[in-house]
Amino acid sequence: MRYLIAALVLVSSSSVLGDPIKDAVEARQGYFIMLSTNMHPLSAMAKGELDYDEAAAAMYGSNIEVLSQYTLPMHFPKGSSTGELGKATGAKAKIWTNFEDFNQKFADFQKAAEGAGESVKGGKNNVGPVVQKIGKTCKACHDEYRVKND
C-alpha cells in the first residue's frame, strides 16, 4: 500500500511538473528576454536613439543587477542542448563539457552588472560604459556557447 501511494505520488507529481527540459528552456529564454528588455533601452540611450532619462536608466540598470543575482545556470540541465532539442534552443552541447567555464562566464556577467543601477545615473555619457562592460560578457558567452545560425 505504501509503495502504491509512493508510486501514485511520483506519477502525479511528474505530471504536475511537466517536462523539466522544456521548462528549463522556456525559463532561460524568458530570462534572456527580460535581460534584453532592460539592456535595449540603455543601449539606445547610450547611442542617443532614445532620450536619456535618469530615473528610467536607473530602473533598467537595477533590474539588470537583480536579474544577474539569479542563478541562471540552473536552467541549463543536461539534455537541453541543440543536439537534443534542435532549433528550440541555441545552447551548444559544449556548454556541458565546459560547465565550469560556462559558470565562470555567468559570474563575469554578474560582476559586470554590479552597481549598474547607480552607474547609469548622472548623464547620458555614463550609460555607454555600463552597456559596454555588460555587453562584453554577453558576447564572450555567445561566441563560445550559442549557435550562430539559428
Next chain:
Amino acid sequence: MTDEIAPAASGVERTKLWDPFLRGFHWLLAVVVVGGWTLGEFGPDVMTLHFWCGYTVAGLLAFRVVWGFIGPRPARFTELISGPRTFWAYARHLFERHPSYWPGHNPMGALAVIAMLAILAAQIGTGLISDPDDFINVGPLASSVASEIRHAAVGWHHLGAIAVLGLIMLHIGFVLFYRLWKHEDLVRPMLSGWKLVRKNSDPH
C-alpha cells in the same frame, strides 16, 4: 624598375596596365579586409574597429563599381566577362611553365575577382543587419529587419568570413603558382602598374 621587367620574349611589351586608383584600391582593400577579418575573429569584444573596417570596405567596393564603368579599360567590368571559349582556351594553357603575358584580369582570375567582390558585398550586407544580442556590436541597420533575419545574419556573416578566407587563400595560392610555376610576377605589376603583356593584345 625598368630592367627587372624588360621584355624577355619577342611579341611581348612592357605596358602600363593597372592605373594608380585601381592599385590603391587593391592594396587598401587587402589591408582593410585582412584587418577587419582578424579583428572579427580575434579582436576586442567591443568591435568598433571591425565596424570601421567594414564601412571602409563598403566605400572601396562602391568606388570599384564606379571604376568598373568609368575607369581605364583593364579595370572595366566588360573586361572581366569573357565567354566560355576564352575561359577554356586560357584554362588549357594554365599549367604551361611560361608566363601568360595576359593584359589584365585573365578569364579565370576574373571569376575570382567577381566572387571576391560579391562575397565582400554580402559581408557588408549581413554585417550591417547583424544583431548578436550583445547590445554593443549591433549592426546599424539591424533594427530595420525582422528579428529572425537580424539574428540569422550573424550566422551568415560568420559563414561569409570563412568564404572570404578561402578566396584570399586561393588568390595568394594562384599568385604564388604564377610566380613559381609560370615564372610570372603578378605582385610587382600591382605595385608599379607596369606589366609584360603580349603585343597588340586584345583580350577578346
